[in-house]
Amino acid sequence: MTSSMMQPGFVTGRAARGAALAAALLVACPPLAQAQGMRGSIGGGPAAQPAATQAPTVAPVPAPAGTLSESVAAIVNDEIISTYDLAQRMRLLIATSGVQPTQQNLPQFQREALVSLVDEQLQLQELRSQARQQKMDLVATNEEVESELASMAQQNNMRPEQFVNALRAQGIDPETLYQQIRAQMSWQRWIRGRYGSRLRIGDDQINATLQRLQAAASKPQYQVSEVFIDANRVGGMQNAVQGATQLVAQMQQGAPFAAVARQFSASGTAANGGDAGWISPGELPPEVDAALEQLRPGQLSQPIPVRDGVYIVHLRDKRAGGGGTLINLKQAAVPLPAGASAGDEAAAKVKLEAVRAAATGCSDLEQAAGRTQGVIAGDLGEAEIADLSDQFRQAAQGLQVGQLSEPIRTSAGLHVLAVCGRRAAGESQLNRDEIESRLYGQQLSMIARRYMRDLRGSATIETR
Missing domain, CATH: 1.10.4030.10 (Porin chaperone SurA, peptide-binding domain)
Incomplete structure (x- = not known):
């Protein structure tokens, strides 16, 4: 022996x-x-x-x-x-x-x-x-x-x-x-x-991440699962490439990506079955970005050698970036038929002005409407601003987040809009707490890898 x-x-x-x-x-x-x-x-x-x-x-x-x-x-x-x-x-x-x-x-x-x-x-x-x-x-x-x-x-x-x-x-x-x-x-x-x-994630790190995500809003985004074979862990790049090649062949024959990621991946996403979520160009090594550009949703990459190991990625979905604006709205409204009298319109306007005076923004609009008889309120959700009706679009374009519009007349009634959010189409919806949690996890994973090394x-x- x-x-x-x-x-x-x-x-x-x-x-x-x-x-x-x-x-x-x-x-x-x-x-x-x-x-x-x-x-x-x-x-x-x-x-x-x-x-x-x-x-x-x-x-x-x-x-x-x-x-x-x-x-x-x-x-x-x-x-x-x-x-x-x-x-x-x-x-x-x-x-x-x-x-x-x-x-x-x-x-x-x-x-x-x-x-x-x-x-x-x-x-x-x-x-x-x-x-x-x-x-x-x-x-x-x-x-x-x-x-x-x-x-x-x-x-x-x-x-x-x-x-x-x-x-x-x-x-x-x-x-x-x-x-x-x-x-x-x-x-x-x-x-x-x-x-x-x-570990302390500073405001400067969170702000830098937000700025990068906003800058990437116009670029394509990819929903990705990943396996990363750490060359140092498996004895060199040759072993990493050989192992990744065999894993790709097995996944093409039916092995579940998530199960393979949990057992073979050295990435911090391994515990989640390799799920990296939605990413923008620049979040993974350039070699991976180049491979993602060539994949169609549902496809599995070949092994992608990088500086310290080998990636395998599965492109689950892809969405194009754009220069449009997505807006999140709530409304308070008084239903009125198209032929309502001037007196009815005036009465409806008084009610909505009372709601505007009582509400401070999106957070309490529905409560304020509930205290006024004849007024209904609800969440209109998120939509591309260009897809709104002319009256709503004109009002929304002039409002800041948290502001309420003047009463707007439509064929359905009289409405007050509240802008609850605004973002570029394709922009990440991660808030500051979620970004902080992601950065914390990435840094902790890096520390653990160095410790083991x-x-x-x-x-x-x-x-x-």
Whole structure:
């Protein structure tokens, strides 16, 4: 048995053990992710899944006689990861990613499984070290893990015992999932607790983001799901490109994008199945922008190499930018037929003037109208200003947000308009709180990635 120092995230697979794992892991049963769309460790959402053909069935490979002997797969700072641990994590990865195992992609599963196990070992070692220094518990308890598992089962309309039995039916020891949940819960809580309170998103950052979104309002926008393969994590750009190529092939054959993103993506969007929402040019690397320009809604990209890894994107929808203006309106009105008398119109105007005097803007227009008999009020929603009737358009163009119009006569009655919002067509509807939350999440994700990079760099990791 030989050993080698492990580059950050690099797996040195041995041919003999790889053949044994292939025989043990090539199974004909459908992956859990395709059948149930499980969250987190078990997942797949229809919103992010590109149109695809039926995945081909892979003929089962007979398992070798007897039980696969357990040996050392890796040593992480003197702690062992066994070949049993590795085989079980590969089974879990296959079941939850929706990717059909083949002889060609099993090395990628082995690489990803071992990288994940090594990372989790490093995380738990760091948490225990910090716990000793701070004299507090940082690792999730059995009760917390069971609660998370119950939540996952509930989202799949299953009881916890049914969920566990579904794992066992695929040859997966439930302890494999428990350990993954324990490491993920504990690490996320530690990162947020240690760094979250220190992060400050300033007004200048929020204003800069708002200005960028407003400037991009006239440009096309893309609704995107993403998978990002971190080259540093998987042992170099060649491994990242090779792995991304195999994932694209599997997704084209039916593997759910969201499930693949949850298990393979290093992006902060992985927990949401890779959903990056609506983005404008400039939010992702230029190479990704160029690829998005060539895609049609529903299409999946080929691997897109960037400076530090490889992207796969699924373009779910696209909308053109424009120079138009969208306006959000409310109204208070008194219904009047076209042939109403001057006296009726005058009486209706008095009522609406009373509403205008009592209301301060959109927030209390309906309350003010409700106190005046014969006046009705409601939300007209958002519309392109050019699509409004002539009377409404002329009034709305001269109003600022929060202002109320003079009474407007139409064939339906007398109306007072309130402008509740105005934005450029195509402009993001994110408010300041939502922008702050997005920036906070991005910075926290970046800190976590750097933390893990440092832990890998200072660790002693051997593979056998």
